[in-house]
Amino acid sequence: MDQIVFIKYSILILLRIARLGLKHGPIDMIREIRKYDWLWYLLKVIGLMRRMSRGRTGLYREAICLVIYTVVCSIGELLEGVFLHSDRLIMNEDMVPSEIARAMGLTTWTTEVLGILLPMLDPTAMEEYIDASENEGIPPDVCSLPKSTMGMALKGKLPDVLAIVASNLPCDGGMMSYELIEKALKAPTYRLDVPFNFYNERATRYFADDLKKMIAWLEERTPGRMDWDRFSEICERRNRMAELEMEIWDMIRTRPAPLAAEAVYLPHLWHFNITAGSEASLKLYERLAELCRKNISEKKGAVRNEKYRAVLWNPPFLHFLDIFNWVEQTYGVALIIDSMTYNSLPIIDTSTPDSMLRGMGNIIMQGPMARHTRGPAENYLDDIFRIYKQFDLDMIWVAGHVGCKNTAALNGVLREMCREAGIPLLILDYDLSDPRIVTHEGMITQVEHFMENVMKAEKLS
């Protein structure tokens, strides 16, 4: 049965890729592949699904395969926007959700999407772009995600767009990268400004005003026109997605968790950041909630032998997602939740345009990662301990991305606080997009040392 699930989704993925080629026409498609040679990487998606589903069974396997299939569908739609609707195409930074632009009837391409997606498909995918960026004078110590994106812009691998919307999120490196991207793409850029202190009415008002200015700016430069009814529909669907996600969170609090790892973080990473409020994204969350409920009713855990429950802080290991599958099967560690998924204020009041902008503004300012990398240390640290309690966890993993100076500067405090609270903490050194910095073997060794020396765990037979 597990094999059938894999075959079913493999066929669906191939059909979706074929549909893209047929819709665009084979000759045009060949032209696009020559321009965007990274399209070849997309063919590795079945390999990714094989790796992610290896050893995982039942509804957990189905959920992972389904999520990967929906990501393929979604990237297919984004590519259709690039290939077929470039007259309405804008680029949005990953921390600036595309909901407003979509409500304006624009097609969107998230600037960092390839920097997030391609390393999952091929760990070495971003190396040439990182090198291109460094050769242009960008210091090697800048975060490798903006470096990858800048490299892609410099090498002409990003689509031509009418305009770009960016922000001062999530960090100085990310914010500054748009200085170069704007010049490389020769596209006008609007930048949203999130205040340092954003948990107050003054910030909500300031940011909602900024969003209004962004809409007016886009209306001046693109054929997009704000359709508040369409925006309301998108927000309603987004709200529904958030409710379903919270229901899933409630369910994964139980031991053993009915879903874990890629079935929890990947849908949020993709569907809340890239296509939130779309019908396809809502449908995925409805199905994930169903699978979760079913496992709960049958008292089945996702991870076959859940011995430990972990939270991952900071973005997942993009070029080594396999590590979660490996640690599940080696030590029985289930990744229950992560900082990129944990949203603190997900519901938008859709009663008026103003309330929607305020709600969307708060989602941007207070969203995962955004609130952790801006504002005082409490924003970052308090969430960790809240989640640890809420999800009944046994350990904290911090993805210690060497390029993330913002969070590295809190590791010392976090270490002391965890020691005081008696919470096992693993700060796993690696680089977000560049496996040359710390190899996969090096990452595994760090986990082994932690599991054996701190957790006193033995490998499962």
Place this chain on the structure above:
Amino acid sequence: MINTDCKTIDYFHELLVEPQNSLLEQSVEEGLIPIGYTCSYVPVPLLSADRLVPVRVRAPGIAGTEIADNYLSSVICSYTRSLLEFAIDGRYDLLKGWVFVASCDHLRRLWDNLTYLKKPSFNHMLDMPHKTGQAGEDWYIEEVRDLAEKLACHFAVDTGSAMIEKSVRGYNELLALLRSIGELRMKERPPISGSDFHRVIMAAQVSPTRLIVPHVRTLLDEIADGDGEKEPRARLMVAGGELDDPEYIRAIESQGGIVVADRFCTGSIPGLEAIPLSGDPLEDVARHVFRKTMCPRMMEDFDTRVEKIIETVKEYRVDGVIIQIVKFCDIWGVESGSLVSALRDAGIPVLKLEREYRLSGEGQLRTRVQAFLESMGR
């Protein structure tokens, strides 16, 4: 090369040897309240109001940052790590409070770690917008008002309009003197070297205005009509990140060039223009600080910053620009990539140098500068 009386310059040098100098100690004995700050977006005249004294925080002579590295990690810029190390060592214990600006990730996290480790009784963070438009300016003015209230409340000082106006007038006097000295660098043979000028600028930022003004005036009187002894090998401009050590500029000038202009936050261009008083002095201060500080952390302003450098190059007849960035600074790291291209496109020779906060690798620095001068045919 320089005609200045060594004793006057030596005095400015002495004021920079320790993080807190004799003039500051004298003020404290007189009952003044020293407040440390780390960024040019801090409204200095507000911190000079009534019994307050602003002190730009530095870590002169820092030898290592072993303890700070445990907290801030080794991938944070060495300026912030050095400050934390000094703070942990108690080297800033004279300070009664701190005012930070949310200017970059590194300084924000320094503020977090300082709060956690030292728990200063007054440790304020100014919420600085990243945009230079009207909305950002209005936001910043509100922030400055809030800071004024908090200072008044915490230290029982007067931050009312009359007091701020008095402080601005005193500050403007200092700025005028510094501006006059700075403009002497436009001369064919400047009577003051870049390193000595930087000593004066830094001394002014770490000393009480009232006490430093007479010394700056003396220096101006001494050099106003003088000229440098010989024609410099090249006229240089230094731009880039935080630089509070004049010895770095001395090392640059050791190859025969002279630094005649600067464009970094602890320097002089832009920033020495008088604060215009037009009504509400606090608002005047906030508006002035918001507009004159040209830090690359401000989004959407790259072209203005490039224009300012090109304008300065022409005004001071600069032969080449040296961009110095503190390692791990993301803001200047990325900015400098685009800046180098933009200046070269404008036909200006550029040398980009990455450095640590404390002066190190001086031999290497001299070699790079020498090669740069040779590449310009000097």
